[in-house]
Amino acid sequence: xxxxxxxxxxxxxxxxxxxxxxxxxxxxxxxxxxxxxxxxxxxxxxxxxxxxxxxxxxxxxxxxxxxxxxxxxxxxxxxxxxxxxxxxxxxxxxxxxxxxxxxxxxxxxxxxxxxxxxxxxxxxxxxxxxxxxxxxxxxxxxxxxxxxxxxxxxxxxxxxxxxxxxxxxxxxxxxxxxxxxxxxxxxxxxxxxxxxxxxxxxxxxxxxxxxxxxxxxxxxx
Amino acid sequence: xxxxxxxxxxxxxxxxxxxxxxxxxxxxxxxxxxxxxxxxxxxxxxxxxxxxxxxxxxxxxxxxxxxxxxxxxxxxxxxxxxxxxxxxxxxxxxxxxxxxxxxxxxxxxxxxxxxxxxxxxxxxxxxxxxxxxxxxxxxxxxxxxxxxxxxxxxxxxxxxxxxxxxxxxxxxxxxxxxxxxxxxxxxxxxxxxxxxxxxxxxxxxxxxxxxxxxxxxxxxxxxxxxxxxxxxxxxxxxxxxxxxxxxxxxxxxxxxxxxxxxxxxxxxxxxxxxxxxxxxxxxxxxxxxxxxxxxxxxxxxxxxxxxxxxxxxxxxxxxxxxxxxxxxxxxxxxxxxxxxxxxxxxxxxxxxxxxxxxxxxxxxxxxxxxxxxxxxxxxxxxxxxxxxxxxxxxxxxxxxxxxxxxxxxxxxxxxxxxxxxxxxxxxxxxxxxxxxxxxxxxxxxxxxxxxxxxxxxxxxxxxxxxxxxxxxxxxxxxxxxxxxxxxxxxxxxxxxxx
Numbered sequence: 001x002x003x004x005x006x007x008x009x010x011x012x013x014x015x016x017x018x019x020x021x022x023x024x025x026x027x028x029x030x031x032x033x034x035x036x037x038x039x040x041x042x043x044x045x046x047x048x049x050x051x052x053x054x055x056x057x058x059x060x061x062x063x064x065x066x067x068x069x070x071x072x073x074x075x076x077x078x079x080x081x082x083x084x085x086x087x088x089x090x091x092x093x094x095x096x097x098x099x100x101x102x103x104x105x106x107x108x109x110x111x112x113x114x115x116x117x118x119x120x121x122x123x124x125x126x127x128x129x130x131x132x133x134x135x136x137x138x139x140x141x142x143x144x145x146x147x148x149x150x151x152x153x154x155x156x157x158x159x160x161x162x163x164x165x166x167x168x169x170x171x172x173x174x175x176x177x178x179x180x181x182x183x184x185x186x187x188x189x190x191x192x193x194x195x196x197x198x199x200x201x202x203x204x205x206x207x208x209x210x211x212x213x214x215x216x217x218x219x220x221x
Numbered sequence: 222x223x224x225x226x227x228x229x230x231x232x233x234x235x236x237x238x239x240x241x242x243x244x245x246x247x248x249x250x251x252x253x254x255x256x257x258x259x260x261x262x263x264x265x266x267x268x269x270x271x272x273x274x275x276x277x278x279x280x281x282x283x284x285x286x287x288x289x290x291x292x293x294x295x296x297x298x299x300x301x302x303x304x305x306x307x308x309x310x311x312x313x314x315x316x317x318x319x320x321x322x323x324x325x326x327x328x329x330x331x332x333x334x335x336x337x338x339x340x341x342x343x344x345x346x347x348x349x350x351x352x353x354x355x356x357x358x359x360x361x362x363x364x365x366x367x368x369x370x371x372x373x374x375x376x377x378x379x380x381x382x383x384x385x386x387x388x389x390x391x392x393x394x395x396x397x398x399x400x401x402x403x404x405x406x407x408x409x410x411x412x413x414x415x416x417x418x419x420x421x422x423x424x425x426x427x428x429x430x431x432x433x434x435x436x437x438x439x440x441x442x443x444x445x446x447x448x449x450x451x452x453x454x455x456x457x458x459x460x461x462x463x464x465x466x467x468x469x470x471x472x473x474x475x476x477x478x479x480x481x482x483x484x485x486x487x488x489x490x491x492x493x494x495x496x497x498x499x500x501x502x503x504x505x506x507x508x509x510x511x512x513x514x515x516x517x518x519x520x521x522x523x524x525x526x527x528x529x530x531x532x533x534x535x536x537x538x539x540x541x542x543x544x545x546x547x548x549x550x551x552x553x554x555x556x557x558x559x560x561x562x563x564x565x566x567x568x569x570x571x572x573x574x575x576x577x578x579x580x581x582x583x584x585x586x587x588x589x590x591x592x593x594x595x596x597x598x599x600x601x602x603x604x605x606x607x608x609x610x611x612x613x614x615x616x617x618x619x620x621x622x623x624x625x626x627x628x629x630x631x632x633x634x635x636x637x638x639x640x641x642x643x644x645x646x647x648x649x650x651x652x653x654x655x656x657x658x659x660x661x662x663x664x665x666x667x668x669x670x671x672x673x674x675x676x677x678x679x680x681x682x683x684x685x686x687x688x689x690x691x692x693x694x695x696x697x698x699x700x701x702x703x704x705x706x707x708x709x710x711x712x713x714x715x716x717x718x719x
């Protein structure tokens with residue numbers, strides 16, 4: 001009974017993370033993207049804390065704390081400040097229309113469920129569903145990075161991808177180094193945010209639109 | 222007391238020294254204000270690390286739960302430490318010339334030297350880590366340090382290159398972590414919870430009992446993830462930009478070390494799949510990516526107008542050949558792959574040593590403006606010619622030997638695959654030969670007002686040429702004669718790789 005409950009709750013929290021991942025795909029305004037991301041990070045923190053409780057693995061509370069303080073609060077605030085400070089365009093520029101992005105997103109979730117569930121047939125039930133959810137979140141993050149043009153949304157896409165990875169890592173029973181890995185990732189994320197600011201991509205490239213980056217294919221001479 | 226005992230045990234382990242020296246120097250160099258001293262300390266630290274890596278051959282430490290050394294990584298550790306050492310010598314000369322041109326400030330230089338040592342630390346840690354998670358963290362940290370170094374010049378191009386590198390490789394690294402988690406999940410039911418299920422030395426013995434489907438899924442993620450860092454097409458987009466826009470010593474270590482280490486990570490996982498025996502064959506996937514890298518870069522080589530980009534694409538080409546060789550598998554192809562890894566690493570970093578001085582002399586990276594090197598700078602020019610002929614695969618150099626082995630073993634086993642391989646190699650050879658013709662021979666451009674030439678001392682010129690000629694000499698000698706123990710060793714590792 002208790003096991004069933006812990007399983008259901010883990011499932012529910014995981015699904016919340018996934019729903020937030022889908023939610024990221026249809027936001028049209030930059031601040032809404034940041035808010036949705038913060039929500040996803042809170043859900044991730046809850047998932048990590050629940051796994052810490054279920055697996056009796058206190059170190060996972062540290063992962064939960066990192067997700068909550070760093071990703072749900074610090075990074076969205078920093079990005080918010082950055083958007084205002086650098087005067088970044090506040091609507092999301094899409095490379096693929098929102099409707100199509102959603103359809104592809106649903107297809108990716110279906111794909112990862114169909115791929116992971118048979119493969120992990122023998123693994124513990126808790127791991128199975130969590131893994132397919134985590135893989136969906138990873139793929140949705142990638143989709144966002146591909147279909148959204150400006151650098152802030154790409155960074156958010158990367159962080160969403162990373163949320164999926166941390167979800168997978170906390171769900172893998174007894175996996176060591178999860179805290180170290182989430183710290184390593186936080187450094188990476190901090191660097192990207194810092195990079196936008198420090199390099200003043202806005203000033204240097206006039207726009208954060210990464211399409212302008214792509215015009216630089218090398219030999220410009 | 223226990224702390225002291227642990228320290229004492231650590232001091233007896235050469236692996237600890239190999240990791241502690243670069244890490245400690247990174248911290249020290251970060252606060253050292255004087256760049257000239259920092260450049261020499263950088264050389265000293267890299268040299269000591271290299272010496273410490275040689276100790277491993279005499280005294281191989283027992284594997285611990287975090288670090289280990291076996292037949293496979295010992296030679297890569299030595300190679301990494303060696304190239305790190307020679308590049309640090311070149312870097313001292315290069316930096317000296319750059320500061321005369323006032324292109325780098327003191328703060329940037331302090332940062333540069335600290336990051337150089339930090340990069341060596343991450344490379345060595347990735348090689349000796351006895352834990353899939355630690356290895357991942359090390360490769361991730363390597364990405365960070367190199368991104369910082371690629372953006373060192375703060376030009377528009379450098380920042381663009383660094384950003385592109387950062388975003389692409391972060392995604393790659395992320396996917397590699399997912400693969401690593403999946404491998405843990407495959408191992409966990411057999412090995413139990415905790416660090417044991419991530420230790421290479423333990424995994425390999427029990428790999429036969431792992432769930433093959435999970436390993437398959439993991440390998441796809443690992444191939445795409447670490448493959449991005451290896452620079453395999455179609456995931457190579459970051460590589461030419463990062464090579465072209467960073468300082469040239471960084472181009473040398475990127476090509477010479479980072480690509481190898483990423484491939485090493487992939488090969489370790491391939492060994493797990495081979496030990497399992499019930500998974501899909503990783504070979505065809507690797508062969509496909511190897512061939513596509515080879516062809517893409519072979520054609521791209523013809524269209525290059527920038528000298529550093531030219532050799533960056535040549536790195537993609539060679540990583541393609543190496544991946545092809547390991548994908549083919551079997552004792553001969555693995556032997557060829559290992560040898561090609563070594564030869565490419567030595568030759569390509571040597572080429573970048575020459576390219577660094579060439580671009581500083583010419584004041585440009587444009588191929589069209591670089592002409593008549595053998596006439597204007599004979600020592601540099603001829604060293605460059607030999608190194609480029611070596612990388613193009615001309616006998617009697619070492620690269621020819623290994624490419625020849627790859628092609629022949631492909632002909633013996635899969636003749637249909639050998640054909641595209643040979644065509645790709647010839648295409649790349651043609652491109653490099655055409656470019657070399659223009660750069661090395663012909664009339665030198667009219668003497669332009671070169672910013673630093675007159676002021677560059679003899680010392681720094683000699684310092685820049687020594688590593689170049691050392692690498693060239695090693696590659697030529699390796700083509701003519703490989704020492705017996707080295708051959709025996711390559712053979713042993715080739716068997717290990719399955």
